[in-house]
Amino acid sequence: MAKTKETAKEGGFGDNIRMDGLASKLMGIAGGIGVIGLGASFGLGYTSDKSQFMHSYLTAYAWILSIGLGALWWVVLQHLVNAKWSTVVRRVGELLASTMPMLALLSLPIVIPALMGDSTLYIWADSQKMHADHLLHKKAAFLNRDFFVVRLVIYFVFWGVLSRYLLSKSVEQDKTGAPEIRSKLQGLCAPSMILLALTLTFAAIDFVMTLEPKWYSTIFGVYYFAGAVVSFHSFFALALMWLQKNGRLAKSVTSEHYHDIGKMMFAFTAFWAYIAFSQFMLIWYANIPEETEWYHVRAHGAWGTVSYLMVAVNFLIPFFGLLSRHVKRNRMALGFWAVWILVVHWLDMFWLVKPHMHTEHLPFSILDVTCTVGMLGLFIAAAAFASQKVNLVPIKDPRLEKSLAFENF
Amino acid sequence: MSHHDDDLHGLLAEYETPSALVAACKKVRDAGYAKWDTFTPFPIHGIEKAMGIRMTGLPWIVLAAALVGLASAVGLQWWTNAVDYKFISSGKPMWSIPANVPVYFELTVLFSAFAALFGMLILNNLPQPSHPLDHLQAFGRVTDDRFFLYIEKGDAKFDLAETQRLLDGTHPVTVDAVNEDRRTSDQLPKPLVLTAAVIAVLALVPFAFIAKARATKTDKPKIHAMGDMDWQIKFQAQQPNPLFQDGMAMRAPEPGTVALDEHPDDEHLTAGKVDGQFVRTFPAGFKVDEATMARGKERYQIFCAPCHGVSGNGDGPVAQRAMTLAEGTWVPPTALGQDYLRQMAVGQLYDVVTNGVRNMPAYGSQIAVDDRWAVVLYLRALQKAKAAPVGDLTDAERAALK
Numbered sequence: 001m002a003k004t005k006e007t008a009k010e011g012g013f014g015d016n017i018r019m020d021g022l023a024s025k026l027m028g029i030a031g032g033i034g035v036i037g038l039g040a041s042f043g044l045g046y047t048s049d050k051s052q053f054m055h056s057y058l059t060a061y062a063w064i065l066s067i068g069l070g071a072l073w074w075v076v077l078q079h080l081v082n083a084k085w086s087t088v089v090r091r092v093g094e095l096l097a098s099t100m101p102m103l104a105l106l107s108l109p110i111v112i113p114a115l116m117g118d119s120t121l122y123i124w125a126d127s128q129k130m131h132a133d134h135l136l137h138k139k140a141a142f143l144n145r146d147f148f149v150v151r152l153v154i155y156f157v158f159w160g161v162l163s164r165y166l167l168s169k170s171v172e173q174d175k176t177g178a179p180e181i182r183s184k185l186q187g188l189c190a191p192s193m194i195l196l197a198l199t200l201t202f203a204a205i206d207f208v209m210t211l212e213p214k215w216y217s218t219i220f221g222v223y224y225f226a227g228a229v230v231s232f233h234s235f236f237a238l239a240l241m242w243l244q245k246n247g248r249l250a251k252s253v254t255s256e257h258y259h260d261i262g263k264m265m266f267a268f269t270a271f272w273a274y275i276a277f278s279q280f281m282l283i284w285y286a287n288i289p290e291e292t293e294w295y296h297v298r299a300h301g302a303w304g305t306v307s308y309l310m311v312a313v314n315f316l317i318p319f320f321g322l323l324s325r326h327v328k329r330n331r332m333a334l335g336f337w338a339v340w341i342l343v344v345h346w347l348d349m350f351w352l353v354k355p356h357m358h359t360e361h362l363p364f365s366i367l368d369v370t371c372t373v374g375m376l377g378l379f380i381a382a383a384a385f386a387s388q389k390v391n392l393v394p395i396k397d398p399r400l401e402k403s404l405a406f407e408n409f
Numbered sequence: 410m411s412h413h414d415d416d417l418h419g420l421l422a423e424y425e426t427p428s429a430l431v432a433a434c435k436k437v438r439d440a441g442y443a444k445w446d447t448f449t450p451f452p453i454h455g456i457e458k459a460m461g462i463r464m465t466g467l468p469w470i471v472l473a474a475a476l477v478g479l480a481s482a483v484g485l486q487w488w489t490n491a492v493d494y495k496f497i498s499s500g501k502p503m504w505s506i507p508a509n510v511p512v513y514f515e516l517t518v519l520f521s522a523f524a525a526l527f528g529m530l531i532l533n534n535l536p537q538p539s540h541p542l543d544h545l546q547a548f549g550r551v552t553d554d555r556f557f558l559y560i561e562k563g564d565a566k567f568d569l570a571e572t573q574r575l576l577d578g579t580h581p582v583t584v585d586a587v588n589e590d591r592r593t594s595d596q597l598p599k600p601l602v603l604t605a606a607v608i609a610v611l612a613l614v615p616f617a618f619i620a621k622a623r624a625t626k627t628d629k630p631k632i633h634a635m636g637d638m639d640w641q642i643k644f645q646a647q648q649p650n651p652l653f654q655d656g657m658a659m660r661a662p663e664p665g666t667v668a669l670d671e672h673p674d675d676e677h678l679t680a681g682k683v684d685g686q687f688v689r690t691f692p693a694g695f696k697v698d699e700a701t702m703a704r705g706k707e708r709y710q711i712f713c714a715p716c717h718g719v720s721g722n723g724d725g726p727v728a729q730r731a732m733t734l735a736e737g738t739w740v741p742p743t744a745l746g747q748d749y750l751r752q753m754a755v756g757q758l759y760d761v762v763t764n765g766v767r768n769m770p771a772y773g774s775q776i777a778v779d780d781r782w783a784v785v786l787y788l789r790a791l792q793k794a795k796a797a798p799v800g801d802l803t804d805a806e807r808a809a810l811k
Contacts (some may be wrong), residue, residue, distance in 0.1 A: 274514075277507075281508075284507050285499060287500070324468075407454040407455045409457070
């Protein structure tokens with residue numbers, strides 16, 4: 001409590017919690033990289049292989065969308081459980097979640113070709129191909145262009161409105177200090193969490209699982225969610241480190257907060273492995289052709305190597321890497337594992353999407369880099385845009401004192 | 410307050426707030442005491458640091474226990490499945506990692522959870538059935554609204570006057586001298602010992618029943634511990650089913666249905682016959698190569714070896730088990746190296762695999778068409794190995810036989 005009195009002074013906050021010039025600088029640089037990256041991707045994609053462009057774009061999009069959805073899930077969770085440790089860093093999460101309109105915009109190069117009947121990614125976009133395949137007839141009621149668009153609009157409107165509302169209410173509290181906003185948002189976040197679970201699941205199915213419309217896995221949404229949570233926390237840790245390096249939140253965010261973020265990275269690394277194996281084992285055991293087909297491709301040749309590699313780089317190595325509390329409390333070490341996880345989560349998305357393009361070899365391409373860097377740039381620029389006129393800490397949140405004084409046992 | 414030095418066990422300081430206690434802890438810590446502790450109604454953030462408590466070895470104990478748990482699980486699964494009691498399940502290999510991962514996971518978690526709990530208790534010298542503080546009236550508020558700091562006389566730095574002065578300087582409500590506990594006996598309480606003894610004896614009862622059951626025979630029907638599993642509410646093959654118009658539980662395929670690997674027009678391939686005669690050649694397009702042979706060997710060892718044996722001598726584990734039980738009706742499986750089988754047309758061997766013969770059930774529903782031919786190919790290799798002409802042997806092998 002003594003600590004709180006030192007930092008949170010009357011009418012102000014004893015720390016630099018405004019982006020000021022940094023926001024526009026970040027928007028310029030990240031946005032510039034984003035535009036160049038995606039511009040180069042479109043250029044290269046237009047002049048060369050369309051299939052390569054579409055699959056690289058979807059890989060990168062599944063990756064960046066998972067980070068944004070992870071952020072939204074995290075903010076909803078903090079309100080839902082009335083978390084106190086996280087209040088000082090919650091605004092940064094809210095800002096990362098408020099990238100939903102940008103993520104909706106970035107989905108257009110996937111959605112528009114599908115609407116025009118281009119079946120490079122989704123065979124169901126072409127109604128003639130659907131008609132020709134008897135096994136898909138019954139699925140056509142769900143897998144068709146019109147319903148696809150309806151679903152996407154529902155997802156993005158819900159995510160966009162929810163993230164916008166959570167941010168604006170939190171910012172409103174900065175001014176009014178109204179304590180009832182806390183309980184109001186907690187009440188809102190209970191049904192929102194259920195809807196978020198459903199929309200995230202169906203989005204994962206729509207964007208990724210329907211690449212192979214004959215294959216299905218009921219746990220697929222949870223698999224995507226596990227990756228989303230672990231990679232969001234990694235991104236979150238890096239974002240906070242960057243802010244602190246630039247003199248923002250330097251005194252308010254401590255090793256204790258990084259320790260908790262590190263715990264989530266560790267826990268969800270194990271969770272990801274649990275879910276990934278759960279999906280695999282049931283299919284392996286039951287050995288039903290229409291289910292094993294998906295793993296068959298990923299179990300042989302070059303893809304088989306990637307699958308085994310994923311067990312190591314997505315689970316075994318980061319699991320032992322993040323096991324120690326000293327690692328979670330050390331910024332350099334945590335930063336290393338955060339970068340590691342973001343890279344291997346990208347590999348996970350590559351593993352989900354790209355076998356659809358080539359079952360034999362690994363279609364790495366310069367487009368993978370340009371698409372990913374481009375989307376990352378625009379994602380950061382969107383978060384920087386939202387951060388322009390707000391505090392980086394919800395200064396009037398009644399839980400802030402506890403969050404500032406928070407210590408792990 | 411007066412007491413004999415012999416009777417003194419330690420000094421207890423009482424505080425009204427957590428922050429007063431934390432401040433006192435820092436002073437006691439800096440004074441260099443080692444045998445002292447704090448007692449509070451709830452956990453206080455940051456008190457470990459104020460008390461100077463360092464990290465314990467508990468994380469390493471838990472990690473070690475986790476690895477022991479993992480190793481135990483691997484050993485258990487390997488020994489029971491691949492060595493001691495080989496049993497084919499769902500056509501999987503005897504030793505396959507994915508099927509065992511849930512057990513690895515469970516035992517790793519179980520061992521680490523136990524190590525965390527018991528390691529914590531041991532490192533904290535718990536349980537302590539009695540403590541001198543238990544008899545102090547004022548100490549009762551430790552579960553309510555008071556915060557205590559206790560320094561034991563056994564501490565190397567303990568000096569009654571000096572320690573008293575130190576504690577007085579931390580603004581306590583009171584400082585009490587605590588006497589040795591002379592009232593509680595060193596022995597464990599009788600009811601506790603009795604209860605433990607009764608539980609220990611009762612714990613042996615199930616083992617006694619198991620031992621008896623293993624040593625005796627009975628005519629009574631077996632105990633059905635889980636009736637829901639033993640008598641499932643479901644329709645089985647060949648049973649009537651009133652839900653369907655034809656009254657049968659088994660359903661026929663839709664007319665005209667063709668499975669993915671069926672080629673109804675190619676009789677040679679799917680039936681092993683041409684014009685009603687068993688074929689003596691493998692179907693067109695069937696590749697006789699090492700990959701097919703390996704596939705046939707694998708399928709053979711999964712589906713055929715349990716009865717016919719790995720070498721085809723009719724001595725698989727199922728046959729051996731049946732012979733051990735000496736059930737009168739058991740007809741031993743055919744040894745596959747016999748002459749009449751060596752001369753049998755491949756088409757007929759294929760037909761036996763597909764439709765069964767005598768006691769042997771049909772495997773057509775379990776083994777795909779190509780795999781059945783691969784099994785026949787491997788069977789031919791087994792037969793050849795049993796009656797290999799001398800001309801097929803290498804010089805070295807011939808020399809070895811002489």
